[in-house]
Amino acid sequence: MDVENILRQSNLKITPQRKTILKVIAESDIILDSQEIYQESARLLPSINPSTVYRNLDILLQSGLICKINTQENSAKYRIREQGSHHHHIICKKCGTSIPLDFCPMEELDNKLEKIGFTPTEHRFEIFGYCQKCSK
């Protein structure tokens, strides 16, 4: 689906700025920080302002369209959140409910692993416990 319809589906107003920002994030094959998102957006839409980028990152996050990754570096990174993409689960030991997570620990480790020369191929991450209903 194209950026415009994705925004419509989330009941977000369609503005050139918002479309550009989401497009930049969606079409990047690497995770980007706010600076990079601003810079690339400004290349496509020179009049765009950093505040607009920050504000839209918040809105897109809240709408669940993007994910925020906290890396080793000092600025947060963002990536598109595609349904059906790689993800992990929280699993309730009582009722079996499986809640998908929008967080993958690998994203924070890629730098570190590269430094020690380790080439990851698979990983496993699962959280077990009790969901809200079953903890009561």
Add this chain to the structure above:
Amino acid sequence: MDVENILRQSNLKITPQRKTILKVIAESDIILDSQEIYQESARLLPSINPSTVYRNLDILLQSGLICKINTQENSAKYRIREQGSHHHHIICKKCGTSIPLDFCPMEELDNKLEKIGFTPTEHRFEIFGYCQKCSK
């Protein structure tokens, strides 16, 4: 072991500032951010300067005495790195080498899980791949 000997073991000069900073991190039962580490250090050693805290956090990190955690919030958090404490592994599929990690993804998720009312009891995190030797 006491803070002074830990520093000596890592060939770090022993200064009142460094001792205080490490003590604050070591004796806290929660992970602290740089501000909190500065504030608590300043309570014990009023003359200490924020720059000194930042510089020492870097040095202690490099020496492997503390771990840096990247949380959802805007500032990094730190905790002591105790040998034998909870940790995860990187595992080489060829030679079987198991490398311990000083990173636990749970630390970044505790806030998020609490918000959705999930009470975690166990978790699993493992990375598989090829170590430096075996990738060649």
Add this chain to the structure above:
DNA sequence: TCCTAATTGCAATATATTTGCATTTGCATT
């Protein structure tokens, strides 16, 4: 087309962290 709330740009502000530099200090060596 009109209306209104949402969005934007801009400048000011806030917060977190880094850096240059002069001074002080830990500690190895005499």
Add this chain to the structure above:
DNA sequence: AATGCAAATGCAAATATATTGCAATTAGGA
């Protein structure tokens, strides 16, 4: 114990990152 010197510190200034108030603009439904 005195000396020498690299390492560490304090301080102020600089950077980097993110937020906010406000007036002007704009999207999109009525």
